[in-house]
Amino acid sequence: MSRLAPLELDQIEDPELRDLTAQCVELGVPDELFPRIIARVPAQAKTLLGVMLELHTKGTVDHQLKEIIRIQLARFVEDPYFSALRSKRAIAEGLTEERIDAGCDDYEDSELFTEAERMALRFSDQLFLDPDKVDAIFYEQMREHWTEAQIMEIGTFLAIYHAAHLFMKTLDARPLAAA
Protein backbone atom coordinates (compact mmCIF):
# COMPACT_ATOMS: atom_id res chain seq x y z
CA MET A 1 0.00 0.00 0.00
CA SER A 2 2.76 2.42 0.98
CA ARG A 3 6.25 2.32 2.45
CA LEU A 4 4.93 4.49 5.26
CA ALA A 5 2.06 2.69 6.95
CA PRO A 6 -1.15 4.70 7.35
CA LEU A 7 -2.85 4.95 10.71
CA GLU A 8 -6.15 3.18 11.14
CA LEU A 9 -9.06 5.61 10.98
CA ASP A 10 -9.93 5.01 14.64
CA GLN A 11 -6.40 6.04 15.58
CA ILE A 12 -7.14 9.57 14.34
CA GLU A 13 -8.57 11.13 17.46
CA ASP A 14 -8.56 14.82 16.50
CA PRO A 15 -12.12 15.65 15.31
CA GLU A 16 -10.90 18.39 12.95
CA LEU A 17 -8.46 16.00 11.32
CA ARG A 18 -11.16 13.35 10.99
CA ASP A 19 -13.42 15.94 9.34
CA LEU A 20 -10.68 17.00 6.91
CA THR A 21 -10.05 13.34 6.08
CA ALA A 22 -13.77 12.92 5.36
CA GLN A 23 -13.67 15.98 3.09
CA CYS A 24 -10.75 14.42 1.18
CA VAL A 25 -12.68 11.17 0.75
CA GLU A 26 -15.74 13.10 -0.43
CA LEU A 27 -13.67 14.96 -3.03
CA GLY A 28 -11.55 11.94 -3.95
CA VAL A 29 -8.28 13.90 -4.01
CA PRO A 30 -6.44 12.78 -2.04
CA ASP A 31 -8.19 9.59 -1.03
CA GLU A 32 -8.14 8.35 2.56
CA LEU A 33 -4.56 7.03 2.35
CA PHE A 34 -2.70 10.35 2.27
CA PRO A 35 -4.47 11.82 5.33
CA ARG A 36 -3.98 8.58 7.26
CA ILE A 37 -0.24 8.65 6.51
CA ILE A 38 0.34 12.25 7.54
CA ALA A 39 -2.04 11.96 10.51
CA ARG A 40 1.00 10.76 12.45
CA VAL A 41 1.72 14.46 12.97
CA PRO A 42 -1.79 15.82 13.56
CA ALA A 43 -1.17 19.56 13.86
CA GLN A 44 0.79 19.76 10.62
CA ALA A 45 -1.52 17.31 8.86
CA LYS A 46 -4.52 19.54 9.59
CA THR A 47 -2.74 22.57 8.14
CA LEU A 48 -1.58 20.75 5.04
CA LEU A 49 -4.93 19.07 4.29
CA GLY A 50 -6.73 22.35 4.83
CA VAL A 51 -4.44 24.10 2.35
CA MET A 52 -4.72 21.30 -0.22
CA LEU A 53 -8.52 21.28 -0.06
CA GLU A 54 -8.72 25.07 -0.15
CA LEU A 55 -6.42 25.33 -3.16
CA HIS A 56 -8.20 22.61 -5.10
CA THR A 57 -11.83 23.49 -4.39
CA LYS A 58 -11.93 27.24 -3.68
CA GLY A 59 -10.72 30.37 -5.47
CA THR A 60 -11.69 31.76 -8.86
CA VAL A 61 -9.84 29.34 -11.13
CA ASP A 62 -12.07 26.58 -12.53
CA HIS A 63 -11.92 23.36 -10.50
CA GLN A 64 -11.90 21.17 -13.61
CA LEU A 65 -8.88 23.02 -14.98
CA LYS A 66 -7.06 22.58 -11.66
CA GLU A 67 -7.85 18.87 -11.72
CA ILE A 68 -6.36 18.55 -15.21
CA ILE A 69 -3.30 20.51 -14.11
CA ARG A 70 -2.93 18.29 -11.03
CA ILE A 71 -3.02 15.11 -13.11
CA GLN A 72 -0.61 16.59 -15.66
CA LEU A 73 1.85 17.26 -12.80
CA ALA A 74 1.38 13.80 -11.28
CA ARG A 75 1.97 12.11 -14.63
CA PHE A 76 4.99 14.32 -15.19
CA VAL A 77 6.76 12.89 -12.11
CA GLU A 78 5.20 9.44 -12.71
CA ASP A 79 3.51 9.29 -9.34
CA PRO A 80 1.08 6.34 -9.52
CA TYR A 81 -0.89 7.45 -6.46
CA PHE A 82 -1.97 10.96 -7.42
CA SER A 83 -2.08 10.10 -11.15
CA ALA A 84 -4.84 7.58 -10.53
CA LEU A 85 -7.00 9.77 -8.30
CA ARG A 86 -9.90 11.76 -9.73
CA SER A 87 -11.89 14.59 -8.23
CA LYS A 88 -15.46 13.34 -7.89
CA ARG A 89 -16.66 16.93 -8.12
CA ALA A 90 -14.80 17.53 -11.40
CA ILE A 91 -16.17 14.30 -12.85
CA ALA A 92 -19.69 15.25 -11.73
CA GLU A 93 -19.22 18.63 -13.43
CA GLY A 94 -18.44 16.83 -16.68
CA LEU A 95 -14.67 16.38 -16.78
CA THR A 96 -13.78 13.49 -19.10
CA GLU A 97 -10.68 11.31 -19.45
CA GLU A 98 -10.41 12.57 -23.03
CA ARG A 99 -10.03 16.14 -21.78
CA ILE A 100 -7.59 15.03 -19.06
CA ASP A 101 -5.43 13.21 -21.61
CA ALA A 102 -5.54 16.20 -23.94
CA GLY A 103 -4.51 18.49 -21.09
CA CYS A 104 -1.55 16.28 -20.32
CA ASP A 105 -0.35 15.87 -23.88
CA ASP A 106 -1.58 17.87 -26.86
CA TYR A 107 -3.29 20.80 -25.16
CA GLU A 108 -1.57 23.27 -27.50
CA ASP A 109 -3.47 21.88 -30.48
CA SER A 110 -6.59 20.68 -28.71
CA GLU A 111 -9.91 22.40 -29.31
CA LEU A 112 -11.03 21.30 -25.85
CA PHE A 113 -9.30 24.29 -24.24
CA THR A 114 -9.54 28.05 -24.39
CA GLU A 115 -6.37 30.08 -24.86
CA ALA A 116 -6.47 31.02 -21.17
CA GLU A 117 -6.62 27.35 -20.21
CA ARG A 118 -3.77 26.55 -22.59
CA MET A 119 -1.72 29.28 -20.92
CA ALA A 120 -2.37 27.76 -17.48
CA LEU A 121 -1.47 24.30 -18.77
CA ARG A 122 1.73 25.74 -20.26
CA PHE A 123 2.51 27.25 -16.87
CA SER A 124 2.21 23.88 -15.09
CA ASP A 125 3.98 22.07 -17.91
CA GLN A 126 7.01 24.34 -17.86
CA LEU A 127 7.41 25.52 -14.26
CA PHE A 128 9.12 22.36 -13.04
CA LEU A 129 10.31 20.98 -16.36
CA ASP A 130 12.03 24.11 -17.59
CA PRO A 131 11.65 26.96 -15.06
CA ASP A 132 13.91 29.26 -17.10
CA LYS A 133 11.07 29.51 -19.64
CA VAL A 134 8.76 30.91 -16.96
CA ASP A 135 10.25 34.37 -17.17
CA ALA A 136 9.01 37.98 -17.29
CA ILE A 137 7.68 37.55 -20.84
CA PHE A 138 5.85 34.40 -19.81
CA TYR A 139 4.17 36.19 -16.90
CA GLU A 140 3.16 39.04 -19.23
CA GLN A 141 1.41 36.47 -21.40
CA MET A 142 -0.21 34.95 -18.32
CA ARG A 143 -1.56 38.37 -17.33
CA GLU A 144 -3.32 38.67 -20.67
CA HIS A 145 -5.62 35.87 -19.51
CA TRP A 146 -5.43 35.73 -15.74
CA THR A 147 -5.42 38.26 -12.91
CA GLU A 148 -2.39 38.42 -10.63
CA ALA A 149 -4.50 36.85 -7.88
CA GLN A 150 -5.34 33.96 -10.19
CA ILE A 151 -1.69 33.53 -11.19
CA MET A 152 -0.82 33.25 -7.48
CA GLU A 153 -3.71 30.81 -7.01
CA ILE A 154 -2.46 28.59 -9.85
CA GLY A 155 1.20 28.90 -8.86
CA THR A 156 0.51 28.01 -5.24
CA PHE A 157 -1.62 25.06 -6.35
CA LEU A 158 1.25 23.86 -8.56
CA ALA A 159 3.83 24.28 -5.79
CA ILE A 160 1.92 22.28 -3.19
CA TYR A 161 0.69 19.46 -5.41
CA HIS A 162 3.97 18.98 -7.30
CA ALA A 163 5.79 18.38 -4.02
CA ALA A 164 2.98 16.14 -2.69
CA HIS A 165 3.30 13.99 -5.81
CA LEU A 166 7.05 13.64 -5.27
CA PHE A 167 6.56 12.71 -1.61
CA MET A 168 3.98 10.02 -2.39
CA LYS A 169 6.14 8.70 -5.24
CA THR A 170 8.98 8.03 -2.79
CA LEU A 171 6.49 6.16 -0.59
CA ASP A 172 5.60 3.94 -3.58
CA ALA A 173 1.95 4.48 -2.69
CA ARG A 174 -1.14 3.41 -4.64
CA PRO A 175 -4.75 4.57 -4.29
CA LEU A 176 -6.74 2.62 -1.74
CA ALA A 177 -9.44 1.74 -4.24
CA ALA A 178 -6.94 -0.05 -6.45
CA ALA A 179 -5.04 -1.71 -3.58
Added chain:
Amino acid sequence: MRYVEKISTDADSFDDDDWDDLRAHLSEDEIAELGMFLVGNLGFHTFFGSLKFFPMFAPDGRLVSQEESMAIYGDKPESLQGEAAE
Protein backbone atom coordinates in the same frame (compact mmCIF):
# COMPACT_ATOMS: atom_id res chain seq x y z
CA MET B 1 19.61 15.55 3.80
CA ARG B 2 20.12 12.71 1.31
CA TYR B 3 16.35 12.19 1.14
CA VAL B 4 15.70 15.87 0.51
CA GLU B 5 18.37 15.98 -2.18
CA LYS B 6 17.05 12.87 -3.89
CA ILE B 7 13.39 13.84 -3.82
CA SER B 8 14.35 17.24 -5.23
CA THR B 9 16.65 16.12 -8.00
CA ASP B 10 16.11 12.44 -8.76
CA ALA B 11 12.94 11.03 -7.21
CA ASP B 12 12.82 8.36 -9.93
CA SER B 13 15.80 6.58 -8.44
CA PHE B 14 14.46 6.46 -4.87
CA ASP B 15 14.31 2.76 -3.99
CA ASP B 16 14.05 0.28 -1.13
CA ASP B 17 17.69 0.80 -0.17
CA ASP B 18 17.08 4.53 0.17
CA TRP B 19 13.99 3.82 2.23
CA ASP B 20 15.86 1.41 4.52
CA ASP B 21 18.58 4.04 4.91
CA LEU B 22 15.99 6.63 5.90
CA ARG B 23 14.21 4.28 8.32
CA ALA B 24 17.51 3.43 10.01
CA HIS B 25 17.73 7.00 11.26
CA LEU B 26 14.20 8.40 11.40
CA SER B 27 10.95 7.10 12.87
CA GLU B 28 7.86 6.81 10.65
CA ASP B 29 6.39 9.84 12.41
CA GLU B 30 9.54 11.84 11.64
CA ILE B 31 9.45 10.78 7.98
CA ALA B 32 5.82 11.90 7.75
CA GLU B 33 6.80 15.24 9.29
CA LEU B 34 9.74 15.62 6.91
CA GLY B 35 7.47 14.77 3.97
CA MET B 36 4.97 17.44 4.94
CA PHE B 37 7.77 19.97 5.33
CA LEU B 38 8.89 19.15 1.79
CA VAL B 39 5.35 19.49 0.45
CA GLY B 40 5.15 22.93 2.02
CA ASN B 41 8.47 24.13 0.64
CA LEU B 42 9.85 22.25 -2.36
CA GLY B 43 7.57 23.55 -5.09
CA PHE B 44 7.57 27.09 -3.76
CA HIS B 45 11.31 27.44 -4.33
CA THR B 46 10.75 26.94 -8.05
CA PHE B 47 7.57 29.05 -8.21
CA PHE B 48 8.97 31.97 -6.23
CA GLY B 49 12.27 31.70 -8.13
CA SER B 50 10.31 32.27 -11.34
CA LEU B 51 8.65 35.38 -9.88
CA LYS B 52 12.06 36.96 -9.33
CA PHE B 53 11.57 38.48 -5.94
CA PHE B 54 14.26 38.70 -3.34
CA PRO B 55 14.63 39.07 0.45
CA MET B 56 13.66 42.53 1.71
CA PHE B 57 16.58 42.72 4.12
CA ALA B 58 20.35 42.43 3.72
CA PRO B 59 22.25 40.05 6.03
CA ASP B 60 23.11 43.03 8.25
CA GLY B 61 19.42 43.85 8.72
CA ARG B 62 19.20 46.82 6.31
CA LEU B 63 16.04 47.25 4.25
CA VAL B 64 17.28 47.08 0.66
CA SER B 65 15.84 47.51 -2.82
CA GLN B 66 15.03 44.45 -4.89
CA GLU B 67 17.96 45.31 -7.19
CA GLU B 68 20.42 45.46 -4.30
CA SER B 69 18.97 42.31 -2.80
CA MET B 70 19.47 40.46 -6.08
CA ALA B 71 23.08 41.64 -6.16
CA ILE B 72 23.59 40.37 -2.59
CA TYR B 73 21.79 37.03 -2.81
CA GLY B 74 22.14 36.20 -6.51
CA ASP B 75 19.39 36.13 -9.11
CA LYS B 76 18.58 32.47 -8.62
CA PRO B 77 18.20 30.20 -5.59
CA GLU B 78 21.04 27.69 -5.08
CA SER B 79 18.63 24.81 -5.66
CA LEU B 80 17.63 26.15 -9.08
CA GLN B 81 21.24 26.84 -10.01
CA GLY B 82 21.87 23.10 -9.63
CA GLU B 83 18.80 22.35 -11.72
CA ALA B 84 19.97 24.68 -14.47
CA ALA B 85 23.42 23.09 -14.49
CA GLU B 86 21.82 19.75 -15.33
